[in-house]
Amino acid sequence: IDKINGFKEQKKPFYSFEYFPPKTNEGVQNLYDRLGRMLLFEPLFADITWGAGGSTSTLTLEIAEKAQNVCGLETMMHLTCTNMPVSEIIYALEKAKATGIRNILALRGDPPRGEEWKKIEGGFGYASDLVRFIREKYGDYFGIAVAGYPEGHADCVSKETDIQYLKAKIDAGADFVITQLFYDVDIFVDFVKKCREAGITVPIVPGLMPIQTYQGFKRMTTLSKTIVPQYINDNLEPIKDNDEEVKKYGVKLCIEMCNRLLDAGVDGLHFYTLNLERSVRKVLKGLSLVRPDQLSPYLPWAQSAAGKRLK
Ligand code: FAD
Numbered sequence: 022i023d024k025i026n027g028f029k030e031q032k033k034p035f036y037s038f039e040y041f042p043p044k045t046n047e048g049v050q051n052l053y054d055r056l057g058r059m060l061l062f063e064p065l066f067a068d069i070t071w072g073a074g075g076s077t078s079t080l081t082l083e084i085a086e087k088a089q090n091v092c093g094l095e096t097m098m099h100l101t102c103t104n105m106p107v108s109e110i111i112y113a114l115e116k117a118k119a120t121g122i123r124n125i126l127a128l129r130g131d132p133p134r135g136e137e138w139k140k141i142e143g144g145f146g147y148a149s150d151l152v153r154f155i156r157e158k159y160g161d162y163f164g165i166a167v168a169g170y171p172e173g174h175a176d177c178v179s180k181e182t183d184i185q186y187l188k189a190k191i192d193a194g195a196d197f198v199i200t201q202l203f204y205d206v207d208i209f210v211d212f213v214k215k216c217r218e219a220g221i222t223v224p225i226v227p228g229l230m231p232i233q234t235y236q237g238f239k240r241m242t243t244l245s246k247t248i249v250p251q252y253i254n255d256n257l258e259p260i261k262d263n264d265e266e267v268k269k270y271g272v273k274l275c276i277e278m279c280n281r282l283l284d285a286g287v288d289g290l291h292f293y294t295l296n297l298e299r300s301v302r303k304v305l306k307g308l309s310l311v312r313p314d315q316l317s318p319y320l321p322w323a324q325s326a327a328g329k330r331l332k
Contacts (some may be wrong), residue, residue, distance in 0.1 A: 022165055022196040023270070024095070024287055025064055025224055035065035035289035036310060037097075037226070040088075040296050042072060042080040052084065055298055056092045061315050062305060065289060067250035068126055074104045074133050078113060087122040095121050097166060102131025102145040103138070110145070114155065114163075124164040126199065127151040127190075138176070149189045156194035167191070169198040171212035171223060172248055182221045184212075186299075197224040199291050204242075204274075205250050206281045213285075223315075227282050230293040231300040232271030235261040272300050276307040 028035040038059055043049050056067065071077065081098060098117050100110065117125065129148045131262055132138040135247045140146040145154065152165055167190040170183060177183035180315040188200065194308045198221070213225050232238045235257060242249050253274065258264035279290055292301045 022224075025197060028065065029224075034283055034287070036062075037064050037066045037068065037289065037291045037303065038301065039068050039070065039228075039291065039293050040084070041075040042069040042084055043296065049080070049084070050125050052296055053087060053091075056088050056094060056295065059298060060092050060094055062302070062311055063315070064094070066095040066097045067092075067125060068099060068124075070132070071099040071101045071128070073131050075101065075130075078154065079260055082113065082116050082120075085117065085122055090121060090198075095220075097124035097126055097164075098122050099126040099128060100151065101128045102140070102151055103130030103132065104141055104144075105130075106141060106143045106210065107132070107145070108143075110151070110154070111158075116158065118159070118177070119160065123162070124166065125155060126166045126167055126168070127155060127195065130139050147186070147189075149186065149193045152190050152193040152195050165195045166199050167195040169200045169212070169216070171200050171203045171209045171227075173245075175246065180212075180215070184215055184221070186268070187216065188219055188221050191221055191223055195223070197226060199226045200228045201245075201247075202228045202230040202293055203247060204253055204278070205248050206278055206285070208248065209282065210285050214288075224288045226289050226291045227287055228291045228293055229275055229278060229304075230295070231275040231304055232257075233268060233295060233297060233300060234264060235267050238267075238271075268300060272303045272307065275304045279299075279304065279308055 025035065040052060040056070043052055059067065067088055069081050069088060071081050081231040085096050088094045100113055102110070114125070127285070128146050129138070145151050148167055152167060155163055155165055165185070169187050170177070173180040173183045175239060200209065209227055216225060256270060257267065282290065294301050302316070306316065
């Protein structure tokens with residue numbers, strides 16, 4: 022949060038990148054190479070997701086450790102309560118602390134596919150319980166972020182109640198909010214307004230996912246029931262079979278959204294990278310948020326140098 026405030030004082034927007042643990046060893050090595058290259062963009066932080074139900078806990082810890090210590094990225098580790106007895110939560114937090122990780126995105130987590138979310142015996146029921154626990158046990162050692170939902174969380178009774186529960190997470194000690202991805206900027210702006218009215222004063226950072234492929238975009242927005250403004254569907258329809266055009270449109274749309282968000286006064290931009298780098302790089306370039314020398318690492322020698330550092 023101190024770093025976010027530093028950017029705020031300089032009236033400079035920050036950006037951050039999310040990555041997930043890949044399924045294969047080759048994928049992990051590719052991610053390490055990518056993290057090395059993305060470091061040159063000087064993101065405020067890079068975060069590593071926690072696989073649904075704790076399925077990637079060992080790998081998340083391993084990647085987060087390398088991102089922090091080998092790449093030198095300010096790393097944020099996601100941590101969820103799903104299927105996690107307190108003893109395992111403590112293990113993950115101790116491990117994170119021992120490796121120098123200072124930031125946790127505290128989440129409840131999703132239920133295993135097709136099931137309802139259930140708190141396990143000796144576990145936590147909501148992200149706010151996890152936030153409170155981290156603050157009580159570790160004081161100010163960890164910076165804590167929590168998830169916010171501009172369209173309301175899937176299980177929430179109403180958007181208003183959801184915002185009250187978001188406030189409970191802040192009151193329990195969270196420093197800032199990262200939102201679920203969205204494609205309607207007006208919905209985000211309205212959400213921030215309602216959060217402010219509800220007394221949430223911490224930074225609310227929008228989560229953005231540049232569209233990469235038509236099928237992927239459709240699958241993801243259908244699964245997560247994300248609202249897609251009609252003009253986006255209209256623009257995609259004629260190019261949906263041309264992957265390059267879809268990617269190009271994804272970058273253009275993301276730049277437009279970011280510009281509107283920056284005009285609306287957000288402190289920073291959080292990118293769901295899907296472990297890819299080209300689109301995010303083009304978006305940052307389009308927003309003039311990176312210097313020309315930060316784009317040079319794409320020369321082949323720099324790529325292999327970044328890779329070697331991490332092996
Ligand atoms: P909570 O804040 O606990 O809310 C969950 C639901 O309970 C909401 O409907 C809320 O309204 C309600 N609620 C909250 N408090 C109370 C209360 N006291 N009483 C009654 N109802 C209450 N999932 C992963 O598995 N791994 C990840 O790495 C991951 N990363 C994410 C990153 C971001 C930025 C976001 C936005 C989501 C991420 N998720 C991840 C998904 C997330 O785990 C799910 O959306 C999950 O269903 C909710 O988590 P939460 O922390 O928002 O839960």
